[in-house]
Amino acid sequence: MLLVAISVFLFFFLRDGGALPPPLGPEEPEVPEFSFVVKNATAFPLARKPRIRTHRKAVEQVKGVLDRFYVAGFIDPGQWEDGRFTAALEQFAGPTAREARRDLPDLTLGKTAIWLNLVTPEEGVLRITLLYERAGNPVAAIVKARFEAAGDVAGEPQDVSIKHSGEYILRRVSGRWAIVGYRVLGKIAEQSVAATGGSPSPTGPGTRSPEGTAP
Amino acid sequence: MRLRVLAGLALLGLVAWIGANAFLGSPRRAGAQTPTVEIRRAQKAGYLPRPSNDRLIVILAIGSDARPGERVDRLRADSIHLIAVNPRRGAGTILGFPRDSFVNIPGRGTARINEAMVLGGPPLLAQTVQNITGIRIDYWVVTSFKGFSRMVDGINGLTVRVRYPMHDRASGSNFNPGRRRLKGGHALAFARDRHSPRNGDFGRSENQGRLMLAALKKFTSAFAGNPATMFRWIRVGLRNVKTDLSLGELIDLGLLAAQIDPGKVRNVVAPGSVGMAGSASVVHLSGSAQRIYRDIRDDGILGR
Numbered sequence: 102m103l104l105v106a107i108s109v110f111l112f113f114f115l116r117d118g119g120a121l122p123p124p125l126g127p128e129e130p131e132v133p134e135f136s137f138v139v140k141n142a143t144a145f146p147l148a149r150k151p152r153i154r155t156h157r158k159a160v161e162q163v164k165g166v167l168d169r170f171y172v173a174g175f176i177d178p179g180q181w182e183d184g185r186f187t188a189a190l191e192q193f194a195g196p197t198a199r200e201a202r203r204d205l206p207d208l209t210l211g212k213t214a215i216w217l218n219l220v221t222p223e224e225g226v227l228r229i230t231l232l233y234e235r236a237g238n239p240v241a242a243i244v245k246a247r248f249e250a251a252g253d254v255a256g257e258p259q260d261v262s263i264k265h266s267g268e269y270i271l272r273r274v275s276g277r278w279a280i281v282g283y284r285v286l287g288k289i290a291e292q293s294v295a296a297t298g299g300s301p302s303p304t305g306p307g308t309r310s311p312e313g314t315a316p
Numbered sequence: 317m318r319l320r321v322l323a324g325l326a327l328l329g330l331v332a333w334i335g336a337n338a339f340l341g342s343p344r345r346a347g348a349q350t351p352t353v354e355i356r357r358a359q360k361a362g363y364l365p366r367p368s369n370d371r372l373i374v375i376l377a378i379g380s381d382a383r384p385g386e387r388v389d390r391l392r393a394d395s396i397h398l399i400a401v402n403p404r405r406g407a408g409t410i411l412g413f414p415r416d417s418f419v420n421i422p423g424r425g426t427a428r429i430n431e432a433m434v435l436g437g438p439p440l441l442a443q444t445v446q447n448i449t450g451i452r453i454d455y456w457v458v459t460s461f462k463g464f465s466r467m468v469d470g471i472n473g474l475t476v477r478v479r480y481p482m483h484d485r486a487s488g489s490n491f492n493p494g495r496r497r498l499k500g501g502h503a504l505a506f507a508r509d510r511h512s513p514r515n516g517d518f519g520r521s522e523n524q525g526r527l528m529l530a531a532l533k534k535f536t537s538a539f540a541g542n543p544a545t546m547f548r549w550i551r552v553g554l555r556n557v558k559t560d561l562s563l564g565e566l567i568d569l570g571l572l573a574a575q576i577d578p579g580k581v582r583n584v585v586a587p588g589s590v591g592m593a594g595s596a597s598v599v600h601l602s603g604s605a606q607r608i609y610r611d612i613r614d615d616g617i618l619g620r
Contacts, residue, residue: 145547147551147554243543270543283362284543286359
């Protein structure tokens with residue numbers, strides 16, 4: 102009898118070409134692709150102008166650092182590690198990483214991450230200025246970044262708006278570009294998210310801050 | 317029989333659904349008890365690197381007497397300033413030396429301090445100042461009249477408060493008291509005028525220090541608005557100076573300068589008195605200068 106039941110059960114579930122159905126319950130959302138758009142990239146040569154190819158390569162490398170940093174810090178839940186953000190910290194030079202660890206709540210989603218199922222990037226723009234030494238090699242970069250995204254909050258119908266802007270100073274450290282300084286402004290704002298059975302006010306009753314991130 | 321099969325299927329489906337949810341369901345989806353997301357107001361954070369050991373940094377800034385076509389680092393030093401920076405406290409001191417200061421030049425005997433650069437370039441002048449003060453000098457920077465003027469133009473001028481009337485044909489200064497924005501040529505005249513200040517060369521050296529402070533103030537303000545400004549300053553600087561600083565060190569210093577509060581930088585001139593050495597008019601640095609040197613040597617900060 103039980104064999105019959107299982108057979109029928111399997112028949113119904115496997116009849117779509119043998120493909121397994123999606124698991125029941127909430128799916129792990131797919132991590133959106135993200136890459137900054139470079140709005141402008143200025144070269145500051147100390148002597149002759151850098152070769153176009155050199156400049157493009159440097160811009161790509163610098164952009165890569167910021168791409169990786171924002172993906173790890175904002176977009177990919179797989180890299181949040183319950184708020185440790187190790188992959189994001191890897192984009193900083195050694196001594197700066199220590200400071201960045203302290204500033205994680207402002208440099209990344211911080212502990213806000215625990216409320217979010219998915220972050221969908223909406224805008225990411227970079228303005229890059231590169232300093233070239235006399236020989237034409239890039240040695241330092243100053244980057245202005247603007248990032249906007251919508252965060253899908255677990256159990257809430259409305260997204261939260263995530264805005265983050267920053268200025269980053271990068272230098273070549275041990276053959277790779279790394280962030281050596283920063284100045285950021287992070288803002289995560291609720292968009293009419295009503296507390297379950299409570300107030301829709303962002304800061305009023307019904308709003309709870311994860312430990313350590315309250316303003 | 318058919319009913320039992322359907323009941324069995326229903327039961328199996330229910331068990332599967334509960335099981336799947338138990339294993340796959342996120343604890344964050346706690347249903348009706350889920351609180352609203354935390355709201356963080358706009359928050360700022362920032363960090364700029366400082367030299368790793370936070371030790372005192374001392375630079376000798378030299379204005380050379382060189383005219384166009386002459387070697388900037390082999391002429392007499394018209395202005396000599398020791399700039400000490402305490403990275404940890406974001407403060408420092410500018411200490412000027414009258415160019416006629418009569419001092420011992422290592423290996424060359426006693427002479428006016430400005431002769432040291434003729435005799436051995438900036439390194440010998442740095443060695444001379446180091447011996448006088450006991451303060452270790454890390455770097456030197458030397459510029460010419462033209463270089464100075466170009467640098468000031470390259471950063472779109474400097475703003476200083478002229479404290480007294482300055483009308484001097486020799487230097488070309490022609491300023492009434494008040495706040496003035498000086499372009500390169502005017503800044504050079506302001507820096508060279510030793511006839512208008514009541515105390516001659518001492519006042520001139522002080523005015524040169526005030527121009528440096530004006531530059532620091534302008535730089536910190538510009539950096540705060542747009543850090544990329546630093547690259548323009550570095551480029552303008554390197555095109556118009558000779559220095560033993562590497563580009564990397566210069567970037568380090570630029571990032572450090574952005575963290576210095578100009579209000580925490582004292583501008584002083586080594587005290588002394590005008591006298592004669594043979595037939596030459598010279599400045600004898602006074603014994604009280606030792607107190608200043610000692611104070612700067614400790615932490616780069618004067619009187620605090």
